[in-house]
Amino acid sequence: TAESQGLPPEIQKQVSDYVRLAERQFQRCLESAKADGDVAASLDSKAAASFLMCFLHGFMSLAQSEKSKASLRRMVKQMLSQLRK
Helix, strand or coil: CCCCHCCHHHHHHHHEEEEEEHHHHHHHHHHHHHHCCCCCCCHHCCCHHHHHHHHHHHHHHHHHHHCCCCHHHHHHHHHHHHCCC
16 A cells, blocks of 8 residues: 555555545446446446556556466456356
8 A cells, every 4th residue: 555655645545535536437437338238237336446556556567577478368358257147
């Protein structure tokens, strides 16, 4: 987290605000996908948006050390399959 990285409070707030904004954007995209029938109508878009943020955070950390692009692509494909019908 921003706090654990020793960032100044004003930067911590900017990071937190960005994370909340990104999560809301994911939620909006998922709501749109539900309306278009691209994901299950029963999908909890708020929970799924949180799931995507967690995945993204972990994925970015892993991508720094993972050498195989194919492996990273498989991870993304698997994550996306969790959102589909």
